[in-house]
Amino acid sequence: MKEKLESLKQEALEQIDQAQTADDLQSVRVSYLGKKGPITEVLRGMGKLPAEERPVVGELANKVRQVIAEAIDEKKAIIEEKAINEQLEKESIDVTLPARPVHVGGPHLLTRMISEIEDLFIGMGFEVREGPEVETDYYNFEALNLPKDHPARDMQDSFYITEELLMRTHTSPVQARTMNAYKGNKPVKMICPGKVYRRDTDDATHSHQFMQVEGLYVDKNVRMSDLKGVLNQFAKQFFGEEREIRLRPSFFPFTEPSVEMDISCKVCQGEGCSVCKKTGWIEILGGGMVHPRVLEMAGYDPEIYSGFAFGMGPERIAMLKYGIDDIRHFYTNDRRFLKQYHQA
Amino acid sequence: MLVSLNWLEQYVNLGNDTPEALAEKITKTGIEVDAIHHVAQKSEGVVVGYVEDCYGHPNADKLNVCDVNVGEESLQIVCGAPNVAKGQKVAVALPGAVLPGNFKIKKTKLRGVESNGMICSLNELGIEEAYLPKGSEDGIFVFPDDVEVGQSITQYLNLDDVILEFDLTPNRSDALSMLGVAYEVAAILDEEVKLPLIELDESNEKATDYIDVDVQAKEDNPYYGAFMVKNITVKPSPLWMRNYLMAAGIRPINNVVDITNFVLLEYGQPLHAFDYDKFNAKQVLVRRATKDETINTLDDQERVLNEEHLVITNGEKPTAIAGVMGGSDSEVDESTTTVLLEAAYFEPKRVRRAVKDHQLRSESSARFEKGVDPNRVKEAGQRAASLLQTYANGQVLEGVSEFDQLDRSHKQVEFTSARVNARLGTSISDDQIGIILDKLGFTYQQDGENFVATIPTRRQDIVRFEDMLEEVARIYGYDQLDYTLPQGAQQAGGLTQKQSLKRYVKSYMEGAGLMEAITYSLTSEARSQQLVSPEVASVHPTPVRLSMPMSEEHSTLRLSALPEMLATLSYNSARKQQDLGFYELGSVFVSKELNVTKQPEEQTRLAAALTGQWLTHAWQQEVKKVDFFLIKGVLEGLFERLGVKATYKPVQMDGMHPGRTAQIYIDSVPVGFVGQIHPLTQKAYNLKETYVFDIDFDHLATVYDDVPRFEKIARYPSISRDVALVVDESVTAHDLIETIEQHAGHLLKSVHVFDQYQGDNLEDGKKSLAFNLLYLDPDRTLTDDEVEASYQAITEAVAKEHQASLRS
Numbered sequence A: 001m002k003e004k005l006e007s008l009k010q011e012a013l014e015q016i017d018q019a020q021t022a023d024d025l026q027s028v029r030v031s032y033l034g035k036k037g038p039i040t041e042v043l044r045g046m047g048k049l050p051a052e053e054r055p056v057v058g059e060l061a062n063k064v065r066q067v068i069a070e071a072i073d074e075k076k077a078i079i080e081e082k083a084i085n086e087q088l089e090k091e092s093i094d095v096t097l098p099a100r101p102v103h104v105g106g107p108h109l110l111t112r113m114i115s116e117i118e119d120l121f122i123g124m125g126f127e128v129r130e131g132p133e134v135e136t137d138y139y140n141f142e143a144l145n146l147p148k149d150h151p152a153r154d155m156q157d158s159f160y161i162t163e164e165l166l167m168r169t170h171t172s173p174v175q176a177r178t179m180n181a182y183k184g185n186k187p188v189k190m191i192c193p194g195k196v197y198r199r200d201t202d203d204a205t206h207s208h209q210f211m212q213v214e215g216l217y218v219d220k221n222v223r224m225s226d227l228k229g230v231l232n233q234f235a236k237q238f239f240g241e242e243r244e245i246r247l248r249p250s251f252f253p254f255t256e257p258s259v260e261m262d263i264s265c266k267v268c269q270g271e272g273c274s275v276c277k278k279t280g281w282i283e284i285l286g287g288g289m290v291h292p293r294v295l296e297m298a299g300y301d302p303e304i305y306s307g308f309a310f311g312m313g314p315e316r317i318a319m320l321k322y323g324i325d326d327i328r329h330f331y332t333n334d335r336r337f338l339k340q341y342h343q344a
Numbered sequence B: 001m002l003v004s005l006n007w008l009e010q011y012v013n014l015g016n017d018t019p020e021a022l023a024e025k026i027t028k029t030g031i032e033v034d035a036i037h038h039v040a041q042k043s044e045g046v047v048v049g050y051v052e053d054c055y056g057h058p059n060a061d062k063l064n065v066c067d068v069n070v071g072e073e074s075l076q077i078v079c080g081a082p083n084v085a086k087g088q089k090v091a092v093a094l095p096g097a098v099l100p101g102n103f104k105i106k107k108t109k110l111r112g113v114e115s116n117g118m119i120c121s122l123n124e125l126g127i128e129e130a131y132l133p134k135g136s137e138d139g140i141f142v143f144p145d146d147v148e149v150g151q152s153i154t155q156y157l158n159l160d161d162v163i164l165e166f167d168l169t170p171n172r173s174d175a176l177s178m179l180g181v182a183y184e185v186a187a188i189l190d191e192e193v194k195l196p197l198i199e200l201d202e203s204n205e206k207a208t209d210y211i212d213v214d215v216q217a218k219e220d221n222p223y224y225g226a227f228m229v230k231n232i233t234v235k236p237s238p239l240w241m242r243n244y245l246m247a248a249g250i251r252p253i254n255n256v257v258d259i260t261n262f263v264l265l266e267y268g269q270p271l272h273a274f275d276y277d278k279f280n281a282k283q284v285l286v287r288r289a290t291k292d293e294t295i296n297t298l299d300d301q302e303r304v305l306n307e308e309h310l311v312i313t314n315g316e317k318p319t320a321i322a323g324v325m326g327g328s329d330s331e332v333d334e335s336t337t338t339v340l341l342e343a344a345y346f347e348p349k350r351v352r353r354a355v356k357d358h359q360l361r362s363e364s365s366a367r368f369e370k371g372v373d374p375n376r377v378k379e380a381g382q383r384a385a386s387l388l389q390t391y392a393n394g395q396v397l398e399g400v401s402e403f404d405q406l407d408r409s410h411k412q413v414e415f416t417s418a419r420v421n422a423r424l425g426t427s428i429s430d431d432q433i434g435i436i437l438d439k440l441g442f443t444y445q446q447d448g449e450n451f452v453a454t455i456p457t458r459r460q461d462i463v464r465f466e467d468m469l470e471e472v473a474r475i476y477g478y479d480q481l482d483y484t485l486p487q488g489a490q491q492a493g494g495l496t497q498k499q500s501l502k503r504y505v506k507s508y509m510e511g512a513g514l515m516e517a518i519t520y521s522l523t524s525e526a527r528s529q530q531l532v533s534p535e536v537a538s539v540h541p542t543p544v545r546l547s548m549p550m551s552e553e554h555s556t557l558r559l560s561a562l563p564e565m566l567a568t569l570s571y572n573s574a575r576k577q578q579d580l581g582f583y584e585l586g587s588v589f590v591s592k593e594l595n596v597t598k599q600p601e602e603q604t605r606l607a608a609a610l611t612g613q614w615l616t617h618a619w620q621q622e623v624k625k626v627d628f629f630l631i632k633g634v635l636e637g638l639f640e641r642l643g644v645k646a647t648y649k650p651v652q653m654d655g656m657h658p659g660r661t662a663q664i665y666i667d668s669v670p671v672g673f674v675g676q677i678h679p680l681t682q683k684a685y686n687l688k689e690t691y692v693f694d695i696d697f698d699h700l701a702t703v704y705d706d707v708p709r710f711e712k713i714a715r716y717p718s719i720s721r722d723v724a725l726v727v728d729e730s731v732t733a734h735d736l737i738e739t740i741e742q743h744a745g746h747l748l749k750s751v752h753v754f755d756q757y758q759g760d761n762l763e764d765g766k767k768s769l770a771f772n773l774l775y776l777d778p779d780r781t782l783t784d785d786e787v788e789a790s791y792q793a794i795t796e797a798v799a800k801e802h803q804a805s806l807r808s
């Protein structure tokens, strides 16, 4: 019995060794370890053996069975690995061939600019407010200290729909609306981005429709130096730490004092070049301390409350930042233009 | 406003700053200097010469040969100018001189005659043609007799002048005059203003003997002064005055006109000179015009007037539109001997009205419109009279005939230095504020920190504390202010839920492969009616038109972004970019009124358009045209992410493909449409197959599932069954799914179409739709029996409701 088991083992191991495929191995497994295989047969025939030999032979048979099974598994792993390697060899590709493009779109440059501006002011505690693009004469002009006969209305030739309705010429009416909504007794800290319209002929530097982002902060004891501090923080974050800012007196009917803000020219580092018209400075935004009439009309007592407001044009800022030569690019939506600004 | 520094120097000491440094100071203090012009930099070697003799060129008809004395010597010069003559003093460029444009003067021979230099025109000396005195445009320039032969022309022609171009804000009309600028510069440089000397040598005759002034429109014209100057000689004005006028961009005409213009620029007070004889009356009557009254103005136009316009009349007919322009009937010319000189204050509103109605802007109206200084009206008239006396040999009659109800009072502004410092965030001392007021030329009373400042009438923009605050701040210097951050209670900033949703939707659309476009809100009225979503069209919106559009192309507010977006696709396709996917999230404007009187409702809508191939040049990959199911997929992806379920029903719409357009509903509310645009629309926009959708974002924002609930991840296996149903062509996938969902029981997790088939093996008019049914119970393992029971219920229901049979 023992000899038979030994020779079965040898036989099986030899066949395993010669097996080339998973199928070969399977037939070895079936013929030696199956229910009708020789080892099972040996175990079945154990009843004929003397009682004292039975455990010895039984143990041996199980051991042989185990050795064969292990050998099959080992060989199987080898065959599988070989098959995988062959497969891999067949699958190898030229990794330098071009990629299959992933089809992704992207935002409009102006949306990017505005989101960036929004996020910077949100970080400084501002909320974002929106308002109608068709405005009443009252909110667009009168509430902003521009009564009907005001000479400064010359500055904004407007698209009127009726005598009382027009396409808003700036996003400032949103400020007036927000102050009204806050009923004169609560601080206002907001920016309002949006589309605005002027009666201009479209050319390289004019567009009858463009974007504006305006900001407003009204509270007790707001100082002009706060305006300077906030704008400085914005300018450094948006344009770069190394940029200097400068405020100049200016005039807007809705602010007093009024300012215009310049940043130092990046191209020439303030030395003067064609981009900055040889001044070393580039005009970025206008603003000032909210005019007391504007506060009054919105229900805020100018003796108690003060505030600052500012406004900027994302197109102008984008044109400066990226050297874009024609404002019409923003509204032509040429795919080749848009795609340039989908980059991170 | 163009400011000649040579002229300005007459009123204020400009110190040693370069023009650039001075301009920088002015800009930083409040008036933006837009540009700096150097009149003519290269004029060395050009001197005054005396034409001693002048005779025809022997070999050329149009040339003259001149002997010109240039001081030390006499030069023979060939000259082509028609106006050259013996006895003139002219500008001579000597050999070696370099004229503007790098034009070098050399000794040369012209048609065989030696020429040792060039006799120059002003244009050749670098003075812009627009500013040249009338008549001198195409000839050499002839000096008055009092210039010295051999001297450089630079001083005589003001060629060393520098002009600052101011970009004045509307509040600073005080700087529309040289004296106003002088006050501003004096404040910046801490200098005194030197006022012009007015020396009148009046005759014994009285102005009032020659003219009466009767003002009927007293509110429109609170002051009218009429000066009389007799025996004048009309001739060119002195060279220095012509130079200053040219520097200011005003063309010299003759001494009388030039003097009124000079004083207009000097004082900011417009004046008008009438030819007294042509005026032909002893009375000036100022009144409102009558309806349809007419006047011929100096620019040779007949103007039709009405009751809104103020006119100067001779008692009978208008001789000037007050403050805007004079009439041609009483214009000063070479034959004028007696001048009626008007110095008046006209109400800004009245002048503005005339300017607007007649589209007539002049140097005069620009100043009256802003309000002139009431304390300088009469003085300006006296100044002009004294100049007429000196430079037109005029005899000024005594006094002035006037009407005077003008308010010349000064405003006062009270403030404390504490309030100034609180608003500016500064700590400026009381003394320092006093010094600033002194610099500005404001008188004031001070009691400790309390100030009462008296505002000069030239600064009509200063009426309240905040205006004073700006004056103090700008002279103190904006750059002296600290950088501080607001001290108020901090609040968290942020986006509203809807604003965040906008950003989310945009980034979804971009992830889905579309580019954001921003198109114009104003379109043509025709386009505004195209591709309007059915639920918007159902309220019959009125086109919202501009009252004065610049063009029909941008005349009407949009009801959808699609028409302009199709134009954008068309623009790109024409430039060989045919595979396009655009979206826009923006406002449309819906007015339900028959005649628009109120603000239209502004809806935020999401529109998209796809055309061409979706996957282009994809290597090793099938190229696919965009189709209905692709754009529907973009929408469905969005709806899934918003947690809403949309249904689609076929719809007929103008401009859309009748068989490939669906109206979209969310919980039976119509929210938009999706489909292919009609081949004719495609053709109109020059496009190939194009698919679009337009949906109501505002509605989505109200119904979307903003807090997705946690759903257990299934721990038990699902069971999947397929079923193929044969139905009539007219039965839609949507119909079948609805029935399946109703009858499948609660274990059915999802159902979706995976195949549609028509053709062989099927009867005509029939189609087969194959569905995949997915069953799941999150709490236990499903049994085959449960699934089978549901399957049976489904097949019975579809058979009953849609005559659907199982496909074998």
Ligand SMILES: [Zn+2]
Pocket (backbone or CB within 6 Å): A265, A266, A267, A268, A269, A270, A271, A272, A273, A274, A275, A276, A277, A278, A280, A281
């Ligand atoms: Zn620069």
